[in-house]
Amino acid sequence: MDAFKSIKKELAVFLSATAMFLYMASAGIYFFENKVQPEVFSSIPSSFWWAVTALTRSSTVAIIRSPDT
Numbered sequence: 816m817d818a819f820k821s822i823k824k825e826l827a828v829f830l831s832a833t834a835m836f837l838y839m840a841s842a843g844i845y846f847f848e849n850k851v852q853p854e855v856f857s858s859i860p861s862s863f864w865w866a867v868t869a870l871t872r873s874s875t876v877a878i879i880r881s882p883d884t
Contacts, residue, residue, distance in 0.1 A: 837866050848862075
């Protein structure tokens with residue numbers, strides 16, 4: 816717990832910057848993709864959720880190739 820207390824300011828700046836980046840990215844995704852895919856990007860909060868899941872999911876699925884390729 817002392818480790819978190821010693822980097823409290825840096826952690827707050829990092830989390831704030833990450834939240835602002837995700838909000839700006841989700842707003843941009845909404846404005847650019849809403850007309851093309853309205854069922855996926857129906858609002859800025861749904862675009863925010865898409866951005867969060869896209870950044871946090873494991874990318875190992877993309878590495879595994881089908882035997883057909």
